[in-house]
Amino acid sequence: MAAINKNTPPLSRLEQKEKTRRKLIDTALRLSASKSFSSLSLREVATGAGITAAGFYRHFESMEDLGLVLMDEVGLSLRQLLRQTRRDRAPMPRREAVALSVQAYIDYIRNNPGLFQLLLGERVGGTPKFRRALHQELEYFKQELASDLVELQKQYGPPLRNAEHTAEAIIALFFVVGAEALDMDKKSINSLSSRLIEEIMMVFRGSEQ
Amino acid sequence: MAAINKNTPPLSRLEQKEKTRRKLIDTALRLSASKSFSSLSLREVATGAGITAAGFYRHFESMEDLGLVLMDEVGLSLRQLLRQTRRDRAPMPRREAVALSVQAYIDYIRNNPGLFQLLLGERVGGTPKFRRALHQELEYFKQELASDLVELQKQYGPPLRNAEHTAEAIIALFFVVGAEALDMDKKSINSLSSRLIEEIMMVFRGSEQ
DNA sequence: AATTTGAGTATACAGGTGTTTACTGAAAAA
DNA sequence: TTTTTCAGTAAACACCTGTATACTCAAATT
Numbered sequence: 288m289a290a291i292n293k294n295t296p297p298l299s300r301l302e303q304k305e306k307t308r309r310k311l312i313d314t315a316l317r318l319s320a321s322k323s324f325s326s327l328s329l330r331e332v333a334t335g336a337g338i339t340a341a342g343f344y345r346h347f348e349s350m351e352d353l354g355l356v357l358m359d360e361v362g363l364s365l366r367q368l369l370r371q372t373r374r375d376r377a378p379m380p381r382r383e384a385v386a387l388s389v390q391a392y393i394d395y396i397r398n399n400p401g402l403f404q405l406l407l408g409e410r411v412g413g414t415p416k417f418r419r420a421l422h423q424e425l426e427y428f429k430q431e432l433a434s435d436l437v438e439l440q441k442q443y444g445p446p447l448r449n450a451e452h453t454a455e456a457i458i459a460l461f462f463v464v465g466a467e468a469l470d471m472d473k474k475s476i477n478s479l480s481s482r483l484i485e486e487i488m489m490v491f492r493g494s495e496q
Numbered sequence: 497m498a499a500i501n502k503n504t505p506p507l508s509r510l511e512q513k514e515k516t517r518r519k520l521i522d523t524a525l526r527l528s529a530s531k532s533f534s535s536l537s538l539r540e541v542a543t544g545a546g547i548t549a550a551g552f553y554r555h556f557e558s559m560e561d562l563g564l565v566l567m568d569e570v571g572l573s574l575r576q577l578l579r580q581t582r583r584d585r586a587p588m589p590r591r592e593a594v595a596l597s598v599q600a601y602i603d604y605i606r607n608n609p610g611l612f613q614l615l616l617g618e619r620v621g622g623t624p625k626f627r628r629a630l631h632q633e634l635e636y637f638k639q640e641l642a643s644d645l646v647e648l649q650k651q652y653g654p655p656l657r658n659a660e661h662t663a664e665a666i667i668a669l670f671f672v673v674g675a676e677a678l679d680m681d682k683k684s685i686n687s688l689s690s691r692l693i694e695e696i697m698m699v700f701r702g703s704e705q
Numbered sequence: 706a707a708t709t710t711g712a713g714t715a716t717a718c719a720g721g722t723g724t725t726t727a728c729t730g731a732a733a734a735a
Numbered sequence: 736t737t738t739t740t741c742a743g744t745a746a747a748c749a750c751c752t753g754t755a756t757a758c759t760c761a762a763a764t765t
Contacts (some may be wrong), residue, residue, distance in 0.1 A: 298760055304712065323621025326534055329753065340753075342713045343520025347577050349753090408620040411613050425681060449694070456695045459672040460665060466619050470627060485658070486665045493702025513742065538723065549723075551743045558723090578715055708765070714758075722751070728744075735738065 296420075308346045308366050310336040312360070315353055320401035323408040324354055354409070355420050361402040366431060368395055380486060381443060389483050391444035392461060393476060396468050407466055429454045445495045453494040460486050517555045519545040521569070525564055529610035532617040533563055534626075563618070564629050570611040571633035575640060577604055582644050590652060591697060598692050601670060602685060605677050616675055638663045654704045662703040669695050 288370040298306070314335035318327055331349050333343040347353040374481045376384060396403045406424070409417050433454035440447055447453055471479060507515070523544040527536055538559050542552040557561040581600040585593055605612045615633070618626050642663035649656055656662050673692045679690060 298709090301761095305648060307712080323532070323534060325532060326621065328751075330751075334717075338712085339714055341715085341755080344754085346660045346713055411617040411678065412535065422676075422679070429691075452691070452695050452698060455672075455691070456665070456669060459668040459695075462672065463664075463668040466520070467631075469620065470631070482661070482664070486661050489657070489665060489702040490699060491659060491702065493698040493700065509740090512732095537721075539721075547742085548744055550725080553724085554742055615743080647753085653737075706765100708763105709758095710761105710763075712759105714760105716756085716758100718753105718755085721751080723749100725748075726746085728746100729742105730744105731738070731740105731742095733738100735736095 304345075307336065307338060307342075311338075311343065311346055311353065312357060315357060316401040316405070318401070319357075319405050319408075323412075324357070325409060325413055332373050351414055351416060354413075354417055357405055358409075358417070358420045358424065361406050362427065365395060365402070365406070366424075366427060368392075369428075370431060370435070373439075375433075378442070381439075382484065382492070384439075385487050385491075386484050389487070391482050392465070393468055393480055393483075397473075397476070398463050400469055403465060404469065407462065409423075425458065428458055432457060444491075447494050448496050449494070453490060456490045456494075457487055460490070513554075515572075516545065516547060516551075519564060520547075520552065520555055520562065524566060525610040527610070528566075528614050528617075532621075533566070533614050534618060536601075559633070560623055560625060563614075563622075563626055564612055566668075567618075567626070567629045567633065570615050571636065572598055574604060574611070574615070575636060577601075577638075579640060579644070581655075582648075587651070590700070591693065593648075594696050594700075595689075595693050596638070598689050598696070601674070602677055602689055605674050606682075606685070609678055612674060613678065616671065634667065637667055641666060656703050656705050658703065662699060665699045665703075667694055 311332060315324070315327060315332050318332065318335060327350065330340045332353070333340045345351055347356070368391060369388060369451070372388050373384075376387055379387075406421065410421055411418075413421070429451065433450040436447060436453055437450050460483060464479060468476060468479055502588050520541060524533070524536060524541050527544060537561065539549045539554055541559070541562070544547045556565070577600060582593075583645055586640065588596075595664060615630065619630055620627075620632070638660065642659040645656060645662055646659050649659075669692060673688060677688055679687060
């Protein structure tokens with residue numbers, strides 16, 4: 288019972304501000320799970336985070352500003368997850384490798400509906416800035432997947448005709464299936480996963496020289 | 497100079513009502529080209545159609561109601577266009593047949609941005625009813641394409657492993673590329689078309705037994 | 706110890722929102 | 736010709752929106 292001085296950490300001003308900022312971000316994310324980001328109001332986000340509407344401006348200059356920050360976070364975390372899944376696995380048959388990535392992806396969506404809806408929901412209808420940011424995220428996805436595919440096929444399979452096209456097609460599948468996953472109950476998810484796996488395998492076959 | 501009695505047709509009450517209803521629908525469609533349908537207000541649609549907000553209720557009981565009607569129209573017209581394109585063509589090499597459909601599709605999107613944004617924009621974030629209606633439309637798309645694919649391959653190519661999966665993958669590609677087409681200038685569209693064609697061909701190859 | 710800084714508050718503003726109410730006036734029905 | 740119907744109006748409602756202003760009061764700086 289020597290040091291109990293950590294139970295009420297004397298938050299510095301900066302720490303406190305950062306804490307509030309995170310609360311704003313998390314609130315926006317939480318609310319995004321049940322409606323589109325663009326239909327969120329500044330006031331409800333501020334109130335949800337426990338501050339007044341005017342206080343919001345100490346952290347972001349507009350909802351769009353907050354949205355762009357969110358977009359960064361979402362894109363980054365999802366890309367890291369997928370990269371990690373692709374890297375961490377031991378050598379295994381291609382279909383099983385695909386299945387692993389698909390599973391990680393679906394789990395992510397189910398556990399972070401707000402994040403994913405943000406990525407999908409503003410693809411159309413958001414502000415131009417927003418769409419551009421989203422487009423950039425998708426570009427990253429594509430490039431990372433393409434380079435991983437090249438790597439992978441070097442080791443295991445015949446070379447690809449066109450890694451970029453392959454990556455684009457696979458990402459298209461991921462997104463469409465992701466949108467469906469949001470609305471499904473837990474027991475339908477399995478068939479969705481295996482469908483996605485099959486379709487990705489189909490793309491793989493078609494992409495080989 | 498016998499019959500000039502058609503220059504001021506004496507609109508019956510029903511005709512007049514129908515005319516206003518169409519104006520509401522068309523206005524909603526027009527406004528959907530520049531923002532998402534769910535961020536449209538009842539008032540601006542009514543005003544845009546030349547009636548007061550209260551008058552709106554003589555035609556639809558809510559914006560969601562109007563939205564569902566819109567969804568039907570959009571889905572129907574786009575599906576008809578695509579079916580027609582697939583049917584009308586003379587026998588031709590597969591790649592060219594694909595190119596024809598892709599061209600018709602891209603043209604449609606460019607000429608009817610409001611329609612297409614409606615289809616895409618409410619996929620996430622819309623009301624549950626809305627999403628269900630959208631899901632149904634996509635199901636129609638898939639089934640029609642799948643049955644056309646079976647037909648096509650009977651004549652020209654090796655049979656498909658799984659026509660449904662093939663159709664799903666192709667539709668996923670269509671939608672992702674469609675979303676990109678909305679934001680592009682006219683001269684970038686060509687490369688988008690050929691990219692889509694290549695990716696569809698890739699799926700075809702992978703789908704053959 | 707005195708001063709400055711700045712996160713968050715309280716309040717007010719002008720304007721937009723969906724919905725309800727009683728109404729008008731012309732077409733349709735009697 | 737009289738009566739009924741009903742698309743559309745006008746006005747009011749309670750509420751929500753983003754933003755600006757002047758403020759508090761504690762932490763950080765001097």
